[in-house]
Amino acid sequence: MRAGKGARAGQYIALLGYLVFLGFPFLWLISTAFKPARELAALHPGWIPRHPTLANFRQAFDEQPLLHAALNSLFAALGAAVIAVLIATPMAYVMARRRTPLARAATGWVVVSQAFPFVLVIIPLFLILKNLHLIDSRAGLVMVYVVWALPFALWMLVGHVRAVPAELEEAAAVDGAGRVRTLVSVTAPLLAPGIVATALFAFVSAWNEFFFALVLLKTPRKQTLPVVLTHFIGAEGVADLGPLAAASFLATLPSLVVFAVIQKRITGGVFAGAVKS
Amino acid sequence: MTLASATSRPAGHAPRRGGARRPPDHGAWFLVLPALIPILVLSVGPLLYGIALAFTDSQSGRTAPTRWIGGLNFQDLLHDTLFWDSFRIGLLWAVGVTVPQFLLALGLALLLHQELRFRWLARALAIVPWAMPEVVVGIIWRLVYNPDAGVLNETLHDLGLGDGRDWLSGLGTALPAVIVVGVWAGMPQTTVALLAGLQNTPRELHEAAAMDGAGAWRRFLTVTWPALRPVALAITALNLIWNFNSFALVYVLTNGGPGGRTRLPMLFAYEEAFRYGQFGYAAAMGCVMVAVISVILAIRLAVRLGGGEDT
Numbered sequence: 382m383r384a385g386k387g388a389r390a391g392q393y394i395a396l397l398g399y400l401v402f403l404g405f406p407f408l409w410l411i412s413t414a415f416k417p418a419r420e421l422a423a424l425h426p427g428w429i430p431r432h433p434t435l436a437n438f439r440q441a442f443d444e445q446p447l448l449h450a451a452l453n454s455l456f457a458a459l460g461a462a463v464i465a466v467l468i469a470t471p472m473a474y475v476m477a478r479r480r481t482p483l484a485r486a487a488t489g490w491v492v493v494s495q496a497f498p499f500v501l502v503i504i505p506l507f508l509i510l511k512n513l514h515l516i517d518s519r520a521g522l523v524m525v526y527v528v529w530a531l532p533f534a535l536w537m538l539v540g541h542v543r544a545v546p547a548e549l550e551e552a553a554a555v556d557g558a559g560r561v562r563t564l565v566s567v568t569a570p571l572l573a574p575g576i577v578a579t580a581l582f583a584f585v586s587a588w589n590e591f592f593f594a595l596v597l598l599k600t601p602r603k604q605t606l607p608v609v610l611t612h613f614i615g616a617e618g619v620a621d622l623g624p625l626a627a628a629s630f631l632a633t634l635p636s637l638v639v640f641a642v643i644q645k646r647i648t649g650g651v652f653a654g655a656v657k658s
Numbered sequence: 659m660t661l662a663s664a665t666s667r668p669a670g671h672a673p674r675r676g677g678a679r680r681p682p683d684h685g686a687w688f689l690v691l692p693a694l695i696p697i698l699v700l701s702v703g704p705l706l707y708g709i710a711l712a713f714t715d716s717q718s719g720r721t722a723p724t725r726w727i728g729g730l731n732f733q734d735l736l737h738d739t740l741f742w743d744s745f746r747i748g749l750l751w752a753v754g755v756t757v758p759q760f761l762l763a764l765g766l767a768l769l770l771h772q773e774l775r776f777r778w779l780a781r782a783l784a785i786v787p788w789a790m791p792e793v794v795v796g797i798i799w800r801l802v803y804n805p806d807a808g809v810l811n812e813t814l815h816d817l818g819l820g821d822g823r824d825w826l827s828g829l830g831t832a833l834p835a836v837i838v839v840g841v842w843a844g845m846p847q848t849t850v851a852l853l854a855g856l857q858n859t860p861r862e863l864h865e866a867a868a869m870d871g872a873g874a875w876r877r878f879l880t881v882t883w884p885a886l887r888p889v890a891l892a893i894t895a896l897n898l899i900w901n902f903n904s905f906a907l908v909y910v911l912t913n914g915g916p917g918g919r920t921r922l923p924m925l926f927a928y929e930e931a932f933r934y935g936q937f938g939y940a941a942a943m944g945c946v947m948v949a950v951i952s953v954i955l956a957i958r959l960a961v962r963l964g965g966g967e968d969t
Contacts, residue, residue, distance in 0.1 A: 403783045406798045409809045471689035498903045500927040501944030504937050505707035528700040589791035591906040607793040629794045640789035
């Protein structure tokens with residue numbers, strides 16, 4: 382890439398603009414989380430807390446059942462990730478390797494399921510789960526999250542299966558290995574990183590999910606983190622900014638860590654595969 | 659070691675040659691069923707049930723049995739000006755977010771594709787809004803817009819641009835303020851998709867064009883854009899749909915206020931269903947939303963067929 386000095390400078394200025402736009406809200410969250418109440422109430426609070434404090438975090442835990450909410454979120458996200466990947470992997474394998482009508486229908490469902498408004502699904506689900514006495518239950522939420530995570534999990538996994546050359550499997554078959562043996566000793570090891578990335582992505586999606594949790598969970602002690610976070614915002618929209626920021630910061634950390642781990646796979650894998658097929 | 663013993667059974671078959679035709683395989687069903695059953699029971703089934711509900715007077719907490727009322731809900735919807743207001747706001751929001759989001763993301767993707775220093779920092783930061791729960795994105799921007807302690811008014815004050823205002827409560831400023839948040843929140847996905855598209859464009863073509871003396875703008879039009887077009891169309895169609903259906907962000911930011919100025923269709927349907935218990939009516943709203951989305955998908959499909967692309 383050849384670029385003149387002026388163009389280069391322009392590029393760096395643009396990059397700086399993007400950095401500020403993308404970064405400053407997050408920095409403001411951190412800054413607010415560590416500011417003592419007195420600085421937050423000041424007429425012109427500065428960028429950097431003058432007397433950083435952890436008081437907001439303590440107050441956040443006092444005001445809302447944050448620990449419970451985090452455990453509920455962990456349960457829902459882990460359950461959804463593990464179950465979704467367990468059932469999606471075999472199906473993705475079939476979708477990737479065979480051109481049956483069923484595989485095509487499944488691909489169509491993956492596309493369509495990205496498009497319909499959730500309200501059309503949540504009302505019937507609400508009624509069904511109510512009849513099964515699974516409203517306000519963590520198990521019911523996990524069930525919903527599994528199905529909600531499936532389209533994307535299938536999408537990612539189909540791409541990963543396609544990346545494993547079918548010739549390897551055929552070679553193993555020629556060597557006399559059976560179907561199961563081929564899958565376990567040839568395909569699975571090559572697929573493992575993709576399965577882990579998919580599970581982590583499903584985990585983050587469920588950890589961050591709000592709408593289904595809002596509708597399905599009523600008891601405060603059963604609610605997940607995103608729902609509990611909204612309780613910090615009062616009915617009048619007035620919020621205790623410090624604890625709100627502290628709790629939000631904590632709720633974001635797990636997703637950030639997971640995203641940092643799988644970032645390369647997301648950038649490379651998901652969209653290249655998703656957009657090509 | 660159960661796996662090893664399981665493998666001894668298929669070994670009885672004659673070894674298959676590579677690429678040889680296989681007999682119809684009923685084993686595949688066992689691989690598909692664990693996912694297929696939940697999909698049918700918890701996704702396809704409820705979707706059809708939801709469409710059926712739109713033709714009933716289903717309400718929560720009512721003792722009388724639900725009755726089939728034909729198109730009555732849709733007739734009511736036709737005259738529900740509040741719904742059409744929210745519908746208009748939904749379209750305004752979807753387009754208002756998607757277009758600037760695309761342009762900004764395109765710029766960022768082109769920058770990140772260059773050999774720039776601190777590129778890694780921008781890449782990392784560009785991911786942050788994506789990794790965050792939507793609720794937290796809403797909360798962060800409430801902090802930014804906060805009339806007393808918000809960084810926006812603070813900055814305006816420092817620049818001597820007046821004392822600012824309550825952005826999210828102003829009748830005129832609420833929707834634009836919320837749209838800015840939507841742009842910010844959705845930029846990562848769009849940037850990443852476009853970046854993936856850029857990485858698929860052949861570098862040699864670029865170099866050849868540069869040798870021929872084509873300027874940056876010309877190279878973009880003749881080399882980059884044609885290669886990027888399929889990705890750009892796909893992500894734009896998805897963004898329009900996702901944005902039209904969005905809920906959490908605006909629920910946290912304004913909850914539809916002030917005076918319904920940011921009440922997206924999903925917020926309206928949610929209130930109708932879970933605050934007023936009008937399940938049938940809310941389902942009808944969902945159906946109308948699906949109809950609009952189908953139009954978007956149809957346009958996208960028409961573009962694809964018309965352009966003769968193999969996306």
